[in-house]
Amino acid sequence: MVLGNYKECVSARATDRSILARAQDGGIVTQLFAFALDEGIIDGAIVAGQGPEPWQPEPIVAMTKQELLDAQGTRYNICPNMALIKEATRSYGLDRVGVVGTPCQMQAVRKAQLYPVGMRYVGDKIALALGIFCMENFSYQGFEAMTEDFCNVKLESAVKMDIGKGKYSVYNSSGEVKQMPLKHTLKFVQPGCHVCLDYVANLADVSTGSVGSPDGWSTVFVRTKKGDDIWAKAMAAGCFETKPIEEVKPGLELVTKLATDKITKNQKHVDERATFGVKADGSAKALRNPYL
Amino acid sequence: MAEVVEKPAEKPGDVKIEQKVEVTKEEKPVAEKITAGHVHLSGCTGCLVSLADNYEGLFKLLDDYVDWVYDLTLADVRHVPEMDVAFVEGSVCLNQDLAVEELRETRKKSKVVVALGGCACYGNVTRFGRGGQWNQPAHEAYVPIGDVIDVDLYIPGCAPTPQQILHVAVMAYLLLKGTDEQKELATSYLKPLMDLAKRGTEACGCDLMYDVINQSLCMGCGLCAASCPVRAIEMVYGKPQIDTSLCIKCGACYAQCPRSFLNLDVINEFEGIGELVAAAMATGGE
Numbered sequence: 187m188v189l190g191n192y193k194e195c196v197s198a199r200a201t202d203r204s205i206l207a208r209a210q211d212g213g214i215v216t217q218l219f220a221f222a223l224d225e226g227i228i229d230g231a232i233v234a235g236q237g238p239e240p241w242q243p244e245p246i247v248a249m250t251k252q253e254l255l256d257a258q259g260t261r262y263n264i265c266p267n268m269a270l271i272k273e274a275t276r277s278y279g280l281d282r283v284g285v286v287g288t289p290c291q292m293q294a295v296r297k298a299q300l301y302p303v304g305m306r307y308v309g310d311k312i313a314l315a316l317g318i319f320c321m322e323n324f325s326y327q328g329f330e331a332m333t334e335d336f337c338n339v340k341l342e343s344a345v346k347m348d349i350g351k352g353k354y355s356v357y358n359s360s361g362e363v364k365q366m367p368l369k370h371t372l373k374f375v376q377p378g379c380h381v382c383l384d385y386v387a388n389l390a391d392v393s394t395g396s397v398g399s400p401d402g403w404s405t406v407f408v409r410t411k412k413g414d415d416i417w418a419k420a421m422a423a424g425c426f427e428t429k430p431i432e433e434v435k436p437g438l439e440l441v442t443k444l445a446t447d448k449i450t451k452n453q454k455h456v457d458e459r460a461t462f463g464v465k466a467d468g469s470a471k472a473l474r475n476p477y478l
Numbered sequence: 479m480a481e482v483v484e485k486p487a488e489k490p491g492d493v494k495i496e497q498k499v500e501v502t503k504e505e506k507p508v509a510e511k512i513t514a515g516h517v518h519l520s521g522c523t524g525c526l527v528s529l530a531d532n533y534e535g536l537f538k539l540l541d542d543y544v545d546w547v548y549d550l551t552l553a554d555v556r557h558v559p560e561m562d563v564a565f566v567e568g569s570v571c572l573n574q575d576l577a578v579e580e581l582r583e584t585r586k587k588s589k590v591v592v593a594l595g596g597c598a599c600y601g602n603v604t605r606f607g608r609g610g611q612w613n614q615p616a617h618e619a620y621v622p623i624g625d626v627i628d629v630d631l632y633i634p635g636c637a638p639t640p641q642q643i644l645h646v647a648v649m650a651y652l653l654l655k656g657t658d659e660q661k662e663l664a665t666s667y668l669k670p671l672m673d674l675a676k677r678g679t680e681a682c683g684c685d686l687m688y689d690v691i692n693q694s695l696c697m698g699c700g701l702c703a704a705s706c707p708v709r710a711i712e713m714v715y716g717k718p719q720i721d722t723s724l725c726i727k728c729g730a731c732y733a734q735c736p737r738s739f740l741n742l743d744v745i746n747e748f749e750g751i752g753e754l755v756a757a758a759m760a761t762g763g764e
Binding site: 245 | 736
């Protein structure tokens with residue numbers, strides 16, 4: 187299950203110039219949601235809007251293409267999108283909800299559907315769940331420290347961040363790129379990420395991320411019947427330019443490698459938690475394992 | 479001048495009904511139903527309403543899968559009968575002999591006891607009862623049913639959702655009457671809810687602190703905040719902040735959290751299970 191179940195994997199980018207202009211990579215999420223909004227497949231989508239602090243995301247329900255465009259781009263700190271999943275069907279009145287999220291948030295989507303403990307008539311209204319690749323996430327304060335203390339860029343003057351090729355990069359408003367080695371960011375990773383066993387959002391309808399594809403393109407996994415149906419419609423409508431994943435560099439090999447690395451490292455962490463403490467008789471005392 | 483009608487219209491009793499009542503016989507009588515019932519203790523009937531809120535799903539359930547053998551609100555049966563699955567709503571008042579006796583009897587006569595809803599699982603709002611209320615001022619000790627009998631499975635939440643109740647009912651049916659493969663799936667599905675029953679009879683928004691954040695497991699998805707029926711949880715800097723003065727102790731947030739339990743063998747099959755439940759609930763056959 188390193189890459190999860192999928193029906194199709196391609197390298198893709200949006201054809202809409204206004205979306206590509208400010209896209210993190212291939213503009214897949216924005217383009218797919220914009221298409222789904224147009225077609226009435228979704229009535230709105232839960233995306234990362236702007237929070238009270240600079241570069242702090244806050245979940246919002248986007249109901250127009252402009253709102254989707256305003257929410258574009260990656261901000262490397264926590265955006266609790268699932269907090270709006272019920273509200274989207276209530277005060278926003280959506281019958282068909284789109285939601286984008288990290289692999290753990292896709293797990294939350296599926297748990298909400300399979301074990302709807304507090305999700306009265308919510309699960310059946312989740313019409314499109316888009317997952318994004320994720321190695322780990324940072325608390326706002328950790329992200330602030332990385333950007334301001336390590337990269338010496340005030341958050342207010344940053345224009346883009348990305349993670350790739352072993353570095354955390356910050357682009358500032360005067361066009362400079364400031365970088366720090368990814369290994370120095372480890373101490374700022376939110377602890378809950380260390381038990382995560384999913385890199386490519388195995389449980390999404392469609393998942394996407396930059397890894398595996400050339401700059402400006404994204405790797406896309408089409409996973410579920412629902413995802414397949416919507417992806418096919420979007421392709422037929424000319425929303426995306428695609429290349430077979432086998433023909434691009436670095437391709438699935440790198441995705442597989444990073445996914446395997448993440449899962450191996452974190453499985454080890456999960457295992458270590460089982461013998462974290464010591465009982466009176468000298469045997470191991472465990473921390474809680476969420477997968478049991 | 480209007481014509482005077484001298485003869486009154488015929489009395490309804492004189493009207494002959496020509497229409498034949500067609501006696502329909504079930505073509506495929508489902509012999510393999512499980513028996514289940516609703517035991518009503520100190521709850522508000524909201525859990526039962528939630529079951530009914532499955533609408534046509536409830537009819538399908540009763541038509542094909544479950545004989546509803548006991549339910550003070552819906553069925554004319556005055557005494558707890560033998561049943562496969564008892565859904566118990568409400569906490570139990572220790573000061574009311576009848577309630578305690580009904581609960582003991584339920585345990586003795588049921589194969590599986592399900593605590594239906596926050597009150598039965600954790601006490602929920604009845605945890606705040608201290609007696610002195612009209613018209614039973616001496617009724618002051620309300621405890622989750624797990625403090626009095628062994629409980630097999632929890633469905634937390636206030637109210638528990640129609641969908642969660644339906645999932646448990648379908649899975650209970652598969653567990654008792656399904657193929658080996660279905661039994662295995664149902665067992666995996668129900669296990670975490672059975673583990674919740676073993677975990678204890680206390681719940682609070684604080685569980686998110688004690689058993690998720692303090693255990694280094696929270697990743698800030700926000701699902702707890704969405705699941706709270708009283709909006710006691712706000713996400714602050716990506717983590718839940720709980721207003722414990724609002725919390726009613728229903729247990730929904732912790733049970734809903736993907737880091738309380740996430741049985742990957744079940745979750746990975748989400749698409750198939752969704753289709754299975756949909757097919758089971760589809761009218762006109764399986």
